Amino acid sequence: MNFIALETEQKLRGGYYTPEDLASFLTRWVSPTSGTRVLEPSCGDGAFFPTLQGTGANVTAFELSPEEAAKASARGLPDCTVHNRDFLGWALESKGKQFDAVIGNPPFVRYQYLPAAFQANAERVFSRLNCKFTKHTNAWVPFILALMDLLRPGGRLAMVVPSEIVHVMHAQSLRTYLGEQCRRIVIVDPQEIWFEGTLQGAVLLMAEKKASPEVHGEGLGIQRVAGRDFLQQDPEAVFNTPRAINGKTVAGKWTRALVPTATLSILEAIEEDSRFCR
Ligand SMILES: C[S@@+](CC[C@H](N)C(=O)[O-])C[C@H]1O[C@@H](n2cnc3c(N)ncnc32)[C@H](O)[C@@H]1O
Numbered sequence: 001m002n003f004i005a006l007e008t009e010q011k012l013r014g015g016y017y018t019p020e021d022l023a024s025f026l027t028r029w030v031s032p033t034s035g036t037r038v039l040e041p042s043c044g045d046g047a048f049f050p051t052l053q054g055t056g057a058n059v060t061a062f063e064l065s066p067e068e069a070a071k072a073s074a075r076g077l078p079d080c081t082v083h084n085r086d087f088l089g090w091a092l093e094s095k096g097k098q099f100d101a102v103i104g105n106p107p108f109v110r111y112q113y114l115p116a117a118f119q120a121n122a123e124r125v126f127s128r129l130n131c132k133f134t135k136h137t138n139a140w141v142p143f144i145l146a147l148m149d150l151l152r153p154g155g156r157l158a159m160v161v162p163s164e165i166v167h168v169m170h171a172q173s174l175r176t177y178l179g180e181q182c183r184r185i186v187i188v189d190p191q192e193i194w195f196e197g198t199l200q201g202a203v204l205l206m207a208e209k210k211a212s213p214e215v216h217g218e219g220l221g222i223q224r225v226a227g228r229d230f231l232q233q234d235p236e237a238v239f240n241t242p243r244a245i246n247g248k249t250v251a252g253k254w255t256r257a258l259v260p261t262a263t264l265s266i267l268e269a270i271e272e273d274s275r276f277c278r
Contacts, residue, residue, distance in 0.1 A: 045068050091125065
């Protein structure tokens, strides 16, 4: 059993910041140029801002903590506005607003630990997108839902997210939503813990929204990586590695993407055979 009174301030706001090499890899993949509308929904002290320096992007950022928002503003990134407020509340008021790219690392905070107003906003995000809500959710799930809704068709979302995105039951409606909305999704899954002081494993989520609803969704791929050498590679090459893409995985648990396509076909035939599954 966990008790809110025993948790640290850092854990209660999900204040674990992204190392610059990871942030740089994600920003390079969304390739911002002059005027690109970039959204950073929970910027902390602005760990992603150095990676945007000199790109000419127009950056909209949010951060709940006044101290951290002030640090982010003090970085002096040109054409960047840092709003010291709750991102989910803003997203719910901003129907129709669109961004070319989303980058960052949303708060990982269990639903029970969120203030009542944020819990209500989280539930409203699910309801607006017709996604099934559960109180087992975590702050990062409504963040990703709201962010995908704010992304323009063809836009890119590049974020650090908990590795539980691949399998946890409470994120099933998010996985289904992303599968419907995206042309291609790639998860970069490390063999090591990237964040000191937390037991929570993290992965990189690279998702490109369909340019139109008629576009064929290619599905999901999981790239397992050892060490940090991949961060020196072209992120586009990592995203395009076709070997890992499996169009049959987006509807259920994404762990299926780890199974070779031929084996998956056999598994599915067995699942569909009434002699084996009743
Ligand atoms: C995991 S940290 C990531 C910070 C930064 N994006 C990075 O990658 O280093 C999450 C941040 O979200 C902030 N946060 C928590 N709830 C928020 C909310 N509802 N709206 C905006 N920011 C929030 C926390 O204060 C924390 O700084």
